[in-house]
Amino acid sequence: MNQTSRIRRVSPAERTSAIARLVTAVVVGLVMMFPLYWMITIAFSPSADVVSRELHIWPSEWTLDNFRTIFGNFPTTTWFGNSVVVTAIITVLTVSVNLLAGYAFAKLDFRGKGFVFLLVLSTMMVPVQVLMVAQFRLVTELGIYGTFWAVIFPSAASAFGIFLARQFIIAIPDELMEAARMDGAGAVRIFLQIVLPLCKPLVAVLVLLTVMYQWNDFAWPLIALKDAQLFTLPIGLLYLQGQYGADYGAIMALALLSITPIVLMFLAFQKYFVQGLARSGIR
Amino acid sequence: MSADTSAREESTGSTRPPPSPAATYTARPGRASRQRLSTGAAAGFLGPNLILLGVFLFLPLGWAFLISFQESSGFGASGWVGLENYRRLVTDPTFWQSALNTAAFTLITVPSSLALGLGLAVLMNSVLPGRRLFRTLIYLPMVISGIATALMGVLLFDEATGIVNKLLRESGLATVPWQSQGTAAFASVILVTLWIRVGFNMVIYLAGLQGISPELYEAARLEGASSWQQFRYLTVPLVGPSTFFLLIMDVIYSFQVFDTIFVMTGGGPGRSTSVLVTYAYENGFVTRDQSYAAAIGIVIFLITLVFTAIQWRGNRSRDTVG
Numbered sequence: 001m002n003q004t005s006r007i008r009r010v011s012p013a014e015r016t017s018a019i020a021r022l023v024t025a026v027v028v029g030l031v032m033m034f035p036l037y038w039m040i041t042i043a044f045s046p047s048a049d050v051v052s053r054e055l056h057i058w059p060s061e062w063t064l065d066n067f068r069t070i071f072g073n074f075p076t077t078t079w080f081g082n083s084v085v086v087t088a089i090i091t092v093l094t095v096s097v098n099l100l101a102g103y104a105f106a107k108l109d110f111r112g113k114g115f116v117f118l119l120v121l122s123t124m125m126v127p128v129q130v131l132m133v134a135q136f137r138l139v140t141e142l143g144i145y146g147t148f149w150a151v152i153f154p155s156a157a158s159a160f161g162i163f164l165a166r167q168f169i170i171a172i173p174d175e176l177m178e179a180a181r182m183d184g185a186g187a188v189r190i191f192l193q194i195v196l197p198l199c200k201p202l203v204a205v206l207v208l209l210t211v212m213y214q215w216n217d218f219a220w221p222l223i224a225l226k227d228a229q230l231f232t233l234p235i236g237l238l239y240l241q242g243q244y245g246a247d248y249g250a251i252m253a254l255a256l257l258s259i260t261p262i263v264l265m266f267l268a269f270q271k272y273f274v275q276g277l278a279r280s281g282i283r
Numbered sequence: 284m285s286a287d288t289s290a291r292e293e294s295t296g297s298t299r300p301p302p303s304p305a306a307t308y309t310a311r312p313g314r315a316s317r318q319r320l321s322t323g324a325a326a327g328f329l330g331p332n333l334i335l336l337g338v339f340l341f342l343p344l345g346w347a348f349l350i351s352f353q354e355s356s357g358f359g360a361s362g363w364v365g366l367e368n369y370r371r372l373v374t375d376p377t378f379w380q381s382a383l384n385t386a387a388f389t390l391i392t393v394p395s396s397l398a399l400g401l402g403l404a405v406l407m408n409s410v411l412p413g414r415r416l417f418r419t420l421i422y423l424p425m426v427i428s429g430i431a432t433a434l435m436g437v438l439l440f441d442e443a444t445g446i447v448n449k450l451l452r453e454s455g456l457a458t459v460p461w462q463s464q465g466t467a468a469f470a471s472v473i474l475v476t477l478w479i480r481v482g483f484n485m486v487i488y489l490a491g492l493q494g495i496s497p498e499l500y501e502a503a504r505l506e507g508a509s510s511w512q513q514f515r516y517l518t519v520p521l522v523g524p525s526t527f528f529l530l531i532m533d534v535i536y537s538f539q540v541f542d543t544i545f546v547m548t549g550g551g552p553g554r555s556t557s558v559l560v561t562y563a564y565e566n567g568f569v570t571r572d573q574s575y576a577a578a579i580g581i582v583i584f585l586i587t588l589v590f591t592a593i594q595w596r597g598n599r600s601r602d603t604v605g
Contacts, residue, residue: 018411028403125535133567234430274422
């Protein structure tokens with residue numbers, strides 16, 4: 001076995017195919033990175049580079065002018081803070097509620113469990129666009145239109161994560177809970193002291209995916225918010241585009257600023273992100 | 284009510300001293316009462332979730348149906364018009380154009396992102412130096428917000444100052460009217476969508492590939508199967524479940540594309556990139572014809588429902604097989 005594989009490794013055909021694979025990977029990598037590279041380049045370029053018909057593949061000089069523009073002329077810091085606050089509240093709310101529900105679906109018996117579970121899951125397939133008019137009227141009726149709560153509640157009402165939570169918790173051995181029950185622990189205590197500590201990887205996955213989703217959410221905040229001081233970054237970006245038209249330098253500076261936290265988070269916790277996504281496909 | 288009390292029993296139960304083993308044994312609730320206990324606890328655990336979903340999802344869903352049968356005059360809902368909004372849809376050329384664009388967009392992006400995703404997953408699953416780095420580069424666009432990627436698209440495909448046309452001009456080629464000509468605009472939106480989407484497909488396919496036993500390939504090699512034959516007769520059928528899952532996810536994603544088109548083209552030039560979702564938004568929040576927007580939403584929902592049903596059936600049959 002060993003010998004054959006060593007022989008194969010030196011075969012010219014194998015070497016050609018290895019080189020071909022590497023070249024393909026490099027080309028794909030460059031293509032995937034190019035828009036990002038270009039965003040960074042434009043964000044640090046003087047505006048003359050952007051509007052000139054000449055090709056600058058590298059800024060003619062590095063400048064922070066674009067960042068001065070967005071911080072000087074727009075409530076960029078406020079938008080950033082708004083995004084952090086809204087994302088944090090929605091994430092805490094969604095993940096807690098999903099963990100509780102996931103536990104109930106995984107480990108508790110009750111009538112109509114299958115039906116309720118199906119009903120909850122089916123909500124994942126309801127496009128936000130179907131609901132937008134009615135949700136808009138609802139938040140208006142509730143008197144919260146234009147406030148953070150108008151963004152938070154409808155966004156937190158998502159079944160995103162219940163399925164992952166259920167799949168994860170169902171794998172926790174019943175014996176553990178049975179033992180705790182025999183010691184007189186109730187459902188709440190079993191959840192807090194036995195299930196939750198075993199769920200750390202699950203919580204990590206849920207938090208990361210929810211943060212990513214909410215930080216990037218655009219369609220609903222666009223409808224629910226009206227006051228520029230309350231905009232989240234994606235809406236701020238659109239507003240900036242509306243105000244500055246083709247000042248790509250400023251737009252890219254804000255775009256870069258808005259994606260940096262999520263990209264850093266992704267690079268730091270890549271394993272969990274990918275696990276979470278892959279798990280959703282394995283089912 | 285009874286659910287409430289049993290839930291309280293459950294939570295206060297923990298403060299009592301643990302009973303002796305013998306007592307536990309005899310006091311262990313019978314099947315029926317344990318069921319009731321669980322139902323009470325379940326209500327407590329599910330409550331917050333069901334309230335949120337009920338108020339902010341199911342209620343608006345029902346409301347959307349109602350609104351779609353009403354006449355909209357500005358903000359307030361008024362007069363009952365029955366199927367009038369739907370009748371209007373049938374004769375609205377912009378609706379049909381948007382529906383057609385949505386279908387074309389889906390038919391182009393789904394197979395290409397499946398093929399690219401599988402190809403890249405196979406590549407990234409093979410022996411390759413720097414494999415982890417390449418994987419990261421492919422996933423990365425997926426985590427960037429739709430509006431930021433769309434703005435990058437605007438930057439790249441700007442007709443006058445965009446880098447794509449600059450590069451074409453530098454190489455002495457004809458530039459492409461990305462913003463003023465329908466087909467080119469459509470192509471630019473598709474390219475950006477593929478850029479965002481391929482990473483997700485690759486993740487799912489990689490997970491699928493890692494579940495395939497290497498012995499199968501070993502056996503195929505001994506039989507003298509070429510790499511293409513191994514791919515065609517082993518890999519493709521064996522990642523079938525992943526393909527099926529991705530097909531549904533990608534169809535739903537493409538069907539509901541919003542950010543990319545809204546920001547990159549706004550549905551234009553003309554109506555050439557208008558899709559159902561941007562058209563619904565336009566009616567609901569630009570021209571303020573909210574009942575008509577609700578009717579378009581319901582159409583989107585019904586089509587999505589068909590795909591959900593397919594997925595549900597597919598999942599069930601796969602559960603019984605596996």
